[in-house]
Amino acid sequence: MTGISESMSTINSLEELADKKTIIHQIHPRVKLILTLLYIVLVISYKPYDITGLTFYAFYPIILMVLGEIPFMPLFKRLLIALPFSFFAGLSNIFFDRQAAFFIGSLPITFGLISFFSIMLKTIFTVMAVLILIATTSMPKIAYQLLSFKLPQMIVEQIMLTYRYISVLLQEVSSMYTAYILRSPGAKGIKMQDMGVFVGQLLLRSFDRAENIYMAMKCRGYDGKFLYAKPQPMIKSDWMILLMTAGLLFLMRFFDLGLFIGNFVR
Amino acid sequence: MLEISDLSYSYPDGHQAIEKISLNLGAGESVALVGANGAGKSSFFKLIIGIAAASSGLIKIDELSVEKKTLKEVRQRVGMVFQNPDDQLFMTKVYDDVAFGPRNQLLSDSEVDEKVMAALEQLDILHLKDRMPHRLSGGEKRMIAIATVLCMDPELILFDEPSSFLDPKARRKVIQTLKKLTMTKLIATHDLDMALEVCDRVVILNKGKIFADGPVKEILYDEKLLLEANLELPLGLQKIN
C-alpha cells in the first residue's frame, strides 16, 4: 500500500539526510531548534498583504538547503501534504477579497490575489524551515533538546519510544496488509467492516510487544524512570551562529528588500 | 551457581507450563535448553528473572533466592537476551540503549561510558554506537542486544533463541561470540547445530518437565531420544541419503 511504504521511505530518506556531516549538520541542535522557531514566527508575523517584505525570507531556507545538501524533491512531497488546506484558505481570499490593489496593464491585481500568494509563500517557507531542521538534525537529538527546554521527561520518553517503534509497526502493518490483500482479490483497500479486526489484531500484538519491552527494561534495572546523559554543551561557534542568524532574521523583518528593489527598478 | 528445585508454574488460565523442575548449573557452564514449541522454555526464563512468580519451588543464584525483595539484585546478576531484538532495543540510539542498564545502576557518566565502550568493543560493533536501532540489520541488532546485557557484567546470561532469524554469516558471528563469553550461559534454542558447537551440556524440556539432561555429545547424538521429544538430529549429524 502506498501510504505505508511511502511513509517508511520518507522517514528513511530524512534519516539518511540527517546522517550527513555538513556545516549545518554540525550546528548544535538547540541553535537549530531556536532559529527554526524564530524563523517561522517571523515569517507568519507578516500581514496578509505584505508580500514584498516576506520575499526577503527566501534567502534563509535556500542558503541552508544548499549548505546542508538537502535535495529539493522531498520538499515538494511535503508541500503536497501541507499545501491543499493553505491553498483552499488562500483561494477563498481570491473570491472574497476582490478589491483591486493595482493593475498590471489592464489586469486588476486584487488584494485577495496578493494574500493568496502570501499564504502560499508562508506555507512554502515554513515547510522548508521544518524540513531543514529534521533533515539536518536526527530525531533523538531533537528529543534530547526538548529535555533541556524543560519539557516533562514523560512526554520526551513518549516521543522517543513512539519514534523507535514507528518503523517496527509500519513493517508489521505492511505485512498484515499484504496478507489481507492477497486473500481478497480486487479489493482496493481494507473493507471498513474489517477494520475493527485488522487494527484490533494489531493492537493486541502490540500489547504483547509492549509487555516484552517492559520485561526487557525490567531486566536492566528499570524502575519507572529513564535516565539520560547530559546533552553536549553549546560551544562558542554555536553561540555566534545563534546570535548572528537571529540578528539577521530580525533585521530582515524591518527592512523590506522587495519594496526597495522594486522602487529602485522603477 | 544456579540452583533450581521443584519449580512449578502455571499460567493465569490454569494451564501448567512448568512442572517440578530441578536443575543445577555450575559456574561457567554453557547449557543448551532445547524442546519443541510450547515446551515451557520462555516461562522458565521468566521465572528465573522474576518476571513471573512460581507457584511453588525455589530458584537460587549463588545463595540469593529469587523473590520480590531480591529482584533488583537478581537482575544485576542475571541478564537476558530476548528472541526479538526489537523488544530489547527500545531507545533511539544504540549508545543510549547499551547505556540504559548501567545508567539504571546509577553510575556516573564516565563510568557508564567506559562500560558501554568496553561492551561494544568486545563484540566488535563499536562503529554502530551512534546508529539508530531500527536502521540496523537483524544480525547487528542481535549483537547490540547482547551488548546491552554484557555491559551490566552479569554472572549468568539467558539467551532466548540467539540464532533465530539470522543469515548464515550473522549466525556464525553470534556463535563465535557465544563461545568467547566466559560467564554461565543458559541458551534456549531449536538450533541444535549451534548447541553442539557452543554448549557442553543439554537439557531437554518436554511438556514442562525435564526430559533429559546430559553432556551434549550423548544427548544430541541419540536419535531415538530426540524423536521422542519431538526433535531431530542436528543437521550436521544427519546422514545424507
Place this chain on the structure above:
Amino acid sequence: MHMADALVSPAVGGIMLAASAGAIAYSTYKCKDDLDEKKIPLMGVMGAVIFAGQMINFTIPGTGSSGHIGGGILLAALLGPYPAFLTLSAVLLIQALFFADGGLLALGANIWNMGFYACLLIYPLVFRPLVKKGITKGRLTLAAVLSVVLALQLGAFSVVVETLASGVTELPFTAFVALMQPIHLAIGLVEGLVTAGILLFVYNMRPELIEASAHNQKLKSDLPLKKVMASLLIFAVVVGGGLSLFASSNPDGLEWAMENVAGTAELESTGDVYDTAESVQSSTAFMPDYSLKSSEDGSAVGTSLSGVIGGGITLLLAAGTGALIYFVKKRKEKTA
C-alpha cells in the same frame, strides 16, 4: 485537520502552544501520581500503532472513497485519558517534523484540536459515563461513535476559530463553519464506527484492557477531575471567545497594510487606472461599505506594483544565491 504554520498567526500559535503545554504539564502531573510503570512502554508502542494505523486506508461501503482512523478516543479508551493525551501529542510532533502534517508553531493548535477534546474532554465526560453501567456491545458502539463525532466537531470548530483569529483568510465565519462542520460530521461517523469496531474486537479478546481505563478506579474522587475539566473548559471558552473578539475588531490587516504603504509611497496612478479601479469595485461590490478612500490619497497602487516586481526579483536573487553557493561548493569538492 492538521493546521499548517502558515495558517496561524504568531499570537494564535503562541496561545495554543501555551494552552497545550499546560494540558501536557497537567497530564504529566496526573500520570506521575497513578501511572504504573508498565504503561510507559505501552504508551510508546500505542503511539506507533496510531501512527501506523493512520496510514491504513479502508474503503467506505457505497461511496468508493476511503478513510483512515483518528486516534484520540481509541487511545483514551485503551490507555486512559491522560496517558492517551501525552501519547497523541508525541505522535503529532513526529508527524509535524517528518511529514509536514501540521507545523511546529501550529503544533499547539493541533494538539489542542485533536488531542485535548478527544482525550481530556469528551472521553471523561461522554465516553466514560456511557459505559459506566457495564460494557455491552451497544453501549460501547454508541459511546465510541458519539465521542468521536463530538470530538471532531469541537476540533473542526476550533480550526475555524483559530484560522479566522489568525486573520489569514477572508472566508466569512458562517461559510467556514458551514463547510467544516458537516464534512467532519461525515468523517466522524465513519471514524466512530471503525473505532467502535476496533474497541469491540479488543473487548472480546481482552476485556480487562478497556474496563481498566473505563472504570479508572484511581480517579474515583470525581470532584477534582470535574473541577479541572470545568476550569479547562472555561479557559477554552475564554480563549476562544477572546480570540474571535480580537479577530472581529481587527478584521483587516488590509487597513494596516494600506496605511503602511501609503505612508512611504508617492503618487503615481493615472486617471484611467482609477476609472477601471472604480468600475471593478462597483461591479464586484462584495464588501459594500468598504471604500477605495485610502488608495485615493496615497497610491498604494503604484507602490504595490513595484513591490511585486521587487518581490519577484528578491525571490530570484535568493534562488540565485543558492545556485551560486551550490556551484562553488561543487567546484571545491571537485578540486579537493
